[in-house]
Amino acid sequence: MPPAIRSAMSTTEWALLIALSVLWGGSFFFNAVALTAIPPFTLIAGRTLVGAALLYLAMRVTGARFPVYGYAWRAFLVMGLLNNVVPFSLFAWGQTEIESGLASILNATTPLWTVVAANFFTADEKLTPARIAGVIIGFVGVVIMIGADALAEASSHLLAELACLAAASCYAMSAIYARRFARIGSPPLVTATGQILIAALILTPLALVIDRPWTLAMPGPAPLGAVFGIGALSTFVAYLIYYRILATAGAVSLMLVTFLIPVSAILLGAVVLHERLHPY
DSSP states (O other), X not given: OOOOOOSSOOHHHHHHHHHHHHHHHHHHHHHHHHTTXXXXXXXHHHHHHHHHHHHXXXXXXXXXXXXXXXXXXXXXXXXXXXXXXXXXXXXXXXXXXXXXXXXXXXXXXHHHHHHHHHHHHOSSOOOOHHHHHHHHHHHHHHHHHHOGGGGGGTTSOHHHHHHHHHHHHHHHHHHHHTTHHHHTTOOHHHHHHHHHHHHHHHHHHXXXXXXXXXXXXXXXXXXXXXXXXXXXXXXXXXXXXXXXXXXXXXXXXXXXXXXXXXXXXXXXXXXXXXXXXXXX
């Protein structure tokens, strides 16, 4: 039997959630460096290929094995689509039309989608007044932190905005869907590897068709290093933590990470990329 979902997270789970926010917030830093020389879909494919390779290597070292039953691989396929292929692609296209600030705000609607979906599709993560209020307050905080100026463009590029909202809803549904892996006894390492491997197998041909990377100049050490960083840290390590939190804290608590990601992304931008951090 999988562990029961608790209504309150432990100190360890909060620490893991903060670590996850730093790892996923760091993806904005890696993206900023990599996209100077690498097209979006090639970057996404590289991220999943590096992540899948490291996860598979970890499986070999630990002696873990993939399941042989077909329904587990069907679940990996659904997770790869919901949590990687579709949202990565939608955000990659959406951010070619809208600013990253607005995209971050749209991404931070993920807990709102998760609260609603969890109420209908789970038995132990129902809506409560405190949960609704907490998620709404957190979302308002993200909007204030990013800045109201980012909303000025919200009346234009409607398709791009809808694409980012659809990506956020995919993240929400994937977190709920992923709970089944604990019920079937799939370890976090195996689940993460199966999901990312499927995503890499889908995204790599897409990148070859859309970006034609062989026609581009060879990227320098910094962009290539960024691809490895986003694959190793923001994918390999991050998804091990993702499934660890999900198993005991649930989908709603896990998706609170999208409120924390802008904090770590802004701090990393200020410290590493020397972006100006305004007093507000």
